[in-house]
Amino acid sequence: MTPALSAQALTKDECVTGLRTVLGILEKWQATSDQACRILRISRSTYTRAKQRETNWSVSLDSDQLQRISLVLNIHGALRLIFDNPENVYGFAAMPNENEFFNGHAPLEIMARGDMISLYETFRRIDALRGAQW
Template identity: 75%
Template sequence: MSLALQAQPFTREQCVAGLRAAVSILEKWQASSEQACRILRISRSTYTRARQRDVAWSVSLDSDQMQRISFVLNIHATLRMVFDNPENVYGFAAMANDNAFFNGRSPLEIMAQGDMISLYETFRHIDVLRGAQW
């Protein structure tokens, strides 16, 4: 494959901005630090630095980590489309869900299993709420 066709890596600035946005959302969803680290596949120290808004730092993330960030951002965007009130936008992820896929577990519990398919399937099932067809 030629170098021109390979995916370009994300800049460190893009990584920091994406990670900080995802961590902020996960905090508003009331995810524990352990859950957030498993969902985003990051270390505890990276999570701690991402929470520090007034500290300049740099991080390099791989495509898997950036895809995980993208899922968190897209789930958040979907919840904002579906719900009008902040209590549901930010509370939904931590609520037990009796839908067959969730089987009484919260979306956060499913996502925090740490594997990409759990994150993807959680997004897919939440995206259906806005009328998406899969």
């Protein structure tokens, strides 16, 4: 996993770009708006404004929110390495998983609990599928 980004290291425009990119991924994973807001710890109004693609809109994200964006991007990257077809890359997160950690729940459900541990552990379990050693 890449090191956590500091909030000072990114401009507001870069925050918007990262947020919109991750919202696009979450949408392809079939996340609801409520799930996306919990996963990224953003408000409904921030979610709505990011989805509207206003050109003059900007947002400041704190280090926790940037870490969440990083984890979603890393999960997406791991899924792209594991699977060849887009159906699995984008469908895996919504599929029930019998792995002990997921216990029959979809990874998306676990991530949408909203706590950092669930998001991080989801990343670790998916990353391990590609052979990552922890």
